[in-house]
Amino acid sequence: MLAGQSTGCRNRRFTFLTKSRHRTLTSFEEHADVAQPALAEDALAPGVFTNARRMHMPSVVNIVVLDIANLSLPDQMYLSTQMERCIEHLPAGVPLAMYLNTGLHSVLLQDFTANHDRLLDAVHRALPHFAALGRERFTDITTLRGIAVDFAGIPGRKNVLWFSGGSALSLNPTGMVATPSAELRLVYDELEAARVAVYPIDARGLLVGSTLPVLSAQHGLMEDVATATGGLPFYNNNGVWQAAIRDLLSGSNFYTLSYTPKNLKFDNRWHRVRVTVDGPYTLSYRQGYFADGSNITVPAGARTRLLAGNRTEQVEQRTPIVFRAEVKPVAPGALHPGERPPAPGQTRYSIDYLIPGKALSVKQQGAEADAVVGVGFLALDRDGRPLVQHASASPFPSIRRS
Incomplete structure (x- = not known):
């Protein structure tokens, strides 16, 4: 199952191809942004918390992850300024959740809220922040798996804006980034099952004089994560807050396309998937899958689980307990x-x-x-x-x- 997003594609024809051949869709579903009843969160007394908003979530939600594991203090201060401008230009009524990742821990800074003052307060609590010692022992795989597990219980599609200073693997003694591809395959399956699209954003902006091999490897991994999950990467550009606004607003309307390959075989190969639409539109979607059998063990939060022998299994979505x-x-x-x-x-x-x-x-x-x-x-x-x-x-x- 693939989720793609685009704006203004209603009444357009989608084409689904694998191996340059047209394929018949198993299902086609449109998700339009529908106004949800607002939660009177400002009426809550200090020290009172509730997750009632999660019972009235829109079809797609946005989550910001501020990853400082490989982000220096000056870069964190630059990111803080960019986040302030992003929140300033964020339209009213768009809820966000915000997390801080230090490499050792991931902390919820602010649950879903459309209150700009609360979002700004969350940014100022997090940035700047001394990174934890020993963070080089934790990889992007750890971070991405945490994202998949933590957000699987939130209903609907999740757009995760992942602000970072590149892969923390560059902190190892050799300075080289070498992420095991087999482990990433499993993580990508977990993210797909949780309906998470990752938008990696290099919070350092335009870089000058950086170590080229490490920088190229870091940006290559950002490209890989975005391609595998249906997001868009952003790096080597100072328009960080503009990119964040673009990603936050572009995913409110999207489509879910599903295709079941005939005679599915686990051949341990990458199968590219291409979706086209007539008209001048830009699509972002998961552009393929590994047929390595790993997706038979995806978490139970998936709506449809793909099994061997051209079989599928419907799995009930988990719903949160309101407290x-x-x-x-x-x-x-x-x-x-x-x-x-x-x-x-x-x-x-x-x-x-x-x-x-x-x-x-x-x-x-x-x-x-x-x-x-x-x-x-x-x-x-x-x-x-x-x-x-x-x-x-x-x-x-x-x-x-x-």
Whole structure:
């Protein structure tokens, strides 16, 4: 299955080709941008959080990843300026989510919001930021796999704007970028299953006097990621914020085309796919697939899974559990019996949460039923390092069915 995007292609004829031969489409689906009800997020009190927006997502969502693993402090300050201008020119009502990747951790800076002040605050919290030590041990494969896993639970197509300073593999002692292609194949399948299109953007702008072999390898990998996932690369140009606006606005209307090859064989080869449309349009789509059998193990979030023997399997999309949580400090004397007071300089917090009843698992025992809810939380510092983590499954008192 391939997802392509273009603006103004309605009532146009698409042509699908492999090996220069016309192919019959299995399905054709148009996704138009439809206005969604706004979430009154500004009405939330401080310390109150909810993911209710994820139940009213548009057909395509935009996610910004600020990857500083290989981005110097001056380049981060340049990126901060470019992001400010991008948000300034972003039309009202376009929601974004923003993440920070330090190489060791990926931190959610701001969940989906169309509030420009909140987006600017997220940028200023993240940039500039000292990169984590030991980041050279983490590769773009780690980052891309994290993107696939983290965003698979978000419904619809995801456009991920990946701002970076090029592959972190250039930090190794030899200074050469050598990404294992076999591992990338698996990651590309995971991204396709999660319906993620990656738009790599070199946050350093126009580069002068850089090491040419490393720079060429980094930009080559950006091209590869974009080609494999249906995005567009952008590098060696100072128009960073203009490129971001282009990518954010161009994907609101798109088409999903699916084609099932006859007598599918896992021949471990790259099969190029080409889509054309009559008229002066620019298309971005996943331009092929590796028939190496890796796609039979894609995550369960895929809508259609391709199997050997020309078979397909329909898989149900995962939907998020809507919750509302309130985090507030506990008064010094308000402790439970037997609970130790916090150490000097520490503050204890309580978390009150509200979830829908249908999210509970119910164990029926005769006329009574036990409802069980699993809750987990993770507290991080500003560098993304975990401070406190806890997970438990708490039974509710038995309830009697009438």
